Amino acid sequence: MVAMTRSLDVSRDLHATALRHLAGGVSSDARRTSGVPLYVDRAEGARLWDVDGNVYLDFVLGQGPALLGHCPPAVVEAVSRQVARGIVYSAQHEAEVRVAERLCSMIPSAERVRFNTVGSEAAHAAWRLARGHTRRPKILKFEGHYHGWLDPVLYSVHPAVHLAGPADSPVPVPGTAGQPQATDLVIAPWNDLDALTEIMAEHAGEIAAVVCEPVLCNTGAIEPLPGFLEAVRALCDEHGSLLVFDEIITGFRLAPGGAQEYLGVTPDLAVFGKAMAGGMQVSALVGRAAVMDTISSGKVAHAGTFNSQPVGIAAAEATLRILDEDREEVYGTLYARGRALMAGLREAAAKAGVPMLVEGPGPVFQTYFTDAESVRDYRDFARTDRARMALLHAALLDRGVNMVPRGLWFLSTAHTEADIAATVDAFGDALAALPLG
Numbered sequence: 003m004v005a006m007t008r009s010l011d012v013s014r015d016l017h018a019t020a021l022r023h024l025a026g027g028v029s030s031d032a033r034r035t036s037g038v039p040l041y042v043d044r045a046e047g048a049r050l051w052d053v054d055g056n057v058y059l060d061f062v063l064g065q066g067p068a069l070l071g072h073c074p075p076a077v078v079e080a081v082s083r084q085v086a087r088g089i090v091y092s093a094q095h096e097a098e099v100r101v102a103e104r105l106c107s108m109i110p111s112a113e114r115v116r117f118n119t120v121g122s123e124a125a126h127a128a129w130r131l132a133r134g135h136t137r138r139p140k141i142l143k144f145e146g147h148y149h150g151w152l153d154p155v156l157y158s159v160h161p162a163v164h165l166a167g168p169a170d171s172p173v174p175v176p177g178t179a180g181q182p183q184a185t186d187l188v189i190a191p192w193n194d195l196d197a198l199t200e201i202m203a204e205h206a207g208e209i210a211a212v213v214c215e216p217v218l219c220n221t222g223a224i225e226p227l228p229g230f231l232e233a234v235r236a237l238c239d240e241h242g243s244l245l246v247f248d249e250i251i252t253g254f255r256l257a258p259g260g261a262q263e264y265l266g267v268t269p270d271l272a273v274f275g276k277a278m279a280g281g282m283q284v285s286a287l288v289g290r291a292a293v294m295d296t297i298s299s300g301k302v303a304h305a306g307t308f309n310s311q312p313v314g315i316a317a318a319e320a321t322l323r324i325l326d327e328d329r330e331e332v333y334g335t336l337y338a339r340g341r342a343l344m345a346g347l348r349e350a351a352a353k354a355g356v357p358m359l360v361e362g363p364g365p366v367f368q369t370y371f372t373d374a375e376s377v378r379d380y381r382d383f384a385r386t387d388r389a390r391m392a393l394l395h396a397a398l399l400d401r402g403v404n405m406v407p408r409g410l411w412f413l414s415t416a417h418t419e420a421d422i423a424a425t426v427d428a429f430g431d432a433l434a435a436l437p438l439g
């Protein structure tokens with residue numbers, strides 16, 4: 003790919019106006035940048051076009067949802083058909099029953115389903131259900147894991163290390179001003195079984211649930227060490243705590259049944275979102291019938307005007323049909339493209355003499371500027387050169403490649419071998435253009 007010089011005149015003008023009307027010029031803090039944000043005009047397949055006419059190979063994919071690429075025809079068709087039949091019912095309808103049935107057949111832990119709109123909401127529902135079901139007050143979450151932006155969960159995601167306590171017994175650190183104090187929240191380091199065992203013993207009888215991203219994708223792309231999640235499952239059983247997987251990223255991306263299928267560990271509850279509806283906003287809380295019955299019986303409240311909104315459900319139905327029925331082709335392509343890109347980026351970094359790790363399952367993976375041998379938890383991640391990753395992100399955009407600014411890459415079935423080769427070329431070029439570190 004030839005280095006392109008981007009013209010951003012239209013984007014710059016829009017941003018100047020946006021700064022006068024949108025707080026911070028953006029609609030989500032995840033889109034803040036030091037320069038001009040991407041103003042997308044349209045998206046199709048593996049590509050984005052911005053308002054200045056620049057084209058990007060897209061590895062952000064709406065932060066993960068566009069697993070089948072942007073605008074998959076079957077989803078566009080299903081959504082268009084449904085829009086003409088009603089956009090919102092706030093009532094039950096046939097398709098949601100079919101989608102719930104399919105989810106129960108695809109996801110190992112899913113015996114019952116409740117739909118929500120976005121991931122943060124479903125995660126919130128899981129935490130409430132865990133507390134209500136077990137009648138215990140505390141939730142244990144891992145440092146570096148993200149479960150949405152709501153008050154109770156936005157703790158210790160990317161805390162300043164000097165505020166975060168010892169590595170083996172971290173303290174909760176709020177993610178924003180304006181949050182109430184963390185009550186009944188216990189933080190543990192990821193991938194450290196000894197520390198977890200000790201922390202759970204310290205809070206014996208009080209922990210309603212242990213919650214995790216089964217493959218940590220909001221702090222690098224960090225798989226559990228061999229045996230770690232199995233041991234977490236056993237510890238939960240020993241202590242009578244529920245195990246909750248936040249599969250908002252891993253769901254449908256790593257396997258049709260999510261990370262729980264990919265890793266072979268079944269939680270009690272799990273939450274899904276992002277990739278389940280081809281880009282529409284649908285999330286779901288799923289779990290064992292015995293636990294979900296605490297919602298069925300009305301003991302734990304769960305609601306939402308837009309739950310099972312029919313346009314989103316039509317998109318989910320079309321998406322899940324493809325993921326389920328064409329699973330070999332879908333996941334064969336995702337893993338092949340992801341692993342080819344990982345190998346290509348590693349090679350490009352080695353050629354440029356840049357110490358870099360490229361790690362993750364393949365359909366999602368992370369590039370890190372580090373000379374460490376591996377990244378196993380948040381503290382390792384915090385030692386990587388994140389400022390340099392931000393420079394690389396900007397250099398890649400200038401060359402027509404859009405990755406998640408922190409160095410995370412999402413693959414879709416729309417990425418071709420030629421797209422991967424072009425991305426590797428652009429990556430080598432971008433690395434060479436970075437100021438000396």
Ligand SMILES: Cc1ncc(COP(=O)(O)O)c(C=O)c1O
Pocket residue numbers: 065120121122123125148149150151215220248249250251275276
């Ligand atoms: C693991 C995880 N959980 C929860 C969420 C929150 O989802 P949403 O942004 O749809 O509210 C996210 C969002 O990125 C996520 O990555």
